[in-house]
Amino acid sequence: MNSMTFVSLFLLLVCLGCTSSSQQRHTSDPSDAVAVCHVGVIPSRFARVQQDSLVRKRGADDANMVLIEAGTFQMGSVSFPDAQPIHEVSLRSFYMDEHEVTNAQYAQFVKETGYVTVAEQPLDPKEFPGVDPAVLVPGSAVFTPNNDISGLDQPLQWWTYVPGANWMHPEGPDSSIKGKESHPVTHLAYQDAAAYAKWAGKRLPTEAEWEYAAKAGKHTTEPYYWGNDKKEDGKWLANIFQGKFPASNTLEDGFETTAPVGSFPPNAWGLYDMEGNVWEWCSDFYRADAYSLNDSKANPTGPKDSYDPQEPGLVKRVQRGGSFLCNDAYCERYKAGSRGKGEVNSPTNNVGFRCVKDID
Template identity: 85%
Template sequence: MNRITYLVFISLVACTGRNSGTNQTSTTFPSDSVAVCHIGGIPSRFTLARQDSIVVRKGADDANMVFIQGGKFQMGSASFQDAQPIHEVSLHSFYMDEHEVTNAQYAKFVKETGYVTVAEQPLNPEEFPGVDPALLVPGAAVFTPNKDISGLNDHLQWWTYVPGANWKHPEGPHSSIKGKESHPVTQLAYQDAEAYAKWAGKRLPTEAEWEYAAKAGKHTNEPYYWGNEKKEDGKWLANIFQGTFPASNTLEDGFETTAPVRSFPANAWGLYDMEGNVWEWCSDFYRADAYFANNSKVNPTGPKESYDPQEPGLVKRVQRGGSFLCNDAYCERYKAGSRGKGEVNSPTNNVGFRCVKDIE
């Protein structure tokens, strides 16, 4: 399958007719170039200074969860147009997974339920008129380093649709998660993450809950959730991209793709990888004007439908935290208060999730 075929196929996969939840009207909202970002802990002052977190095990996955005391915070960022205006939000208390759901945890879910992810399911030729049925094989998008690019505006220059790529084979059929049981699971569509959360007796976080937990009680304008610098004592504080994107990753943080959970310092509330490693699905529909349109200030759940002016025909949900592909030259959306987005049926090898649970 040549590159042109891949590009056409990816476009068709993204534009499938599963559009429930989409609204074609929106407040005029300018786009920004950084919006398209994809389609044992280390001792630190951040962990030493953290509050006395209550860690419990809740749910069928037996995962450690951190008690997040409810409160008020300033949500948003002055650096990103779709994260404005900054506004006060109040949240009730909840539990949150201390780290992203791992390959081992997802494997337990699949073993007990027989669940088949979107990337593993056959594609219906009726949803892709005009495409050779022989090309409609299960698979997913995989990041492919590329030195021969023309600018950073066309993300399809470094994404390839790989038949056979799925959560068990994140980079394609010749890759494996063997030996990576503690890495975050990837190649999951939104419904794949939602199904796991339901099985575990949990749910996906709202983006307000996610941001509140990531800020961990801080009310500053620092660029990162942990502070002003990317390193402490010469060590990187998150798994992000170093080097020249997308051609060469210098691996200064030690990882080319995902890192095992707990490889980097936890925040002050005991939560790991709230920046970098993998993007995390949130339950909110994505709208660029969500903070203008949503008047709820207590436990907000986001807009009622999706609308992205850059791709108005696609249903998108919010993603938070950035991934191993983020850096300041390309994808700044790992920074504090910023928002990511993803088409709900388009898994990639840099997107995962974590769960939350209501207080009973």
């Protein structure tokens, strides 16, 4: 299942998206592109976070981690059917990386372990009878702006499978992460993120942990985790898509693709990029009905299996937070309480992760 799964999915036109609810699929409602977009009050996001109010810890990968203290919150959103019903969840304390795992951090992991990601692995033509062997080469999907589209329900109009694209070569074999060491690592399948977390002595967050940390003590119906507006004092509060999707990004926030971690203000608990930049893998299997099935109000870990009515044959995990491709006209799944989803073996250049660590 590794790279072969991804290529086969792509060939079957089911792979990709900005991962709103799926890092890759079509949806009948483009404003809720779950499929293609990856388908306490905070008075000012630009106010300095009181560093003495944050308890920090270094992970085995030397990453700063923030103590997320135990608490209870209302999980979900009235704006998205698969994020209902809103329900009360209680969580024990845990540590969370203050930002997404970077290229430099992932490079250290690969250096020490020799790990090979899904996008780099060779494919066996015997696994794909009838498919041109020339197509069956390691690679990954890269967002490609397109001004000539027939609608927002066909994500392959702006996604291209690029041979040689992987975490070290985000746009293809001629590209590099040199100079982008502080950008979030991308082109990772779920198992690639989980492998790093295990090496670092951590794990991937549950979606309940992720949402609790993103809300940072707020019980709100505001559209964004920080409040009502996408900008403050004329400055964008997250790395998302400005302009006409997918044709032209006006780059008002300063970034065409990923931004260095910490480029935008942290939330009240000192966590960066909890909306925008890259989608983040969570450990939960994705089910559209997960919240109605949930019978645990304390430290939930999600359903026991995956089921997406749009694509029932694919195994998906939850992704959270949106990416640099999300905006209100196309992919709203970066908004507060919303859920993304992604096929576990389908990496793209707008998906990454951060880790959490249990408290001994």
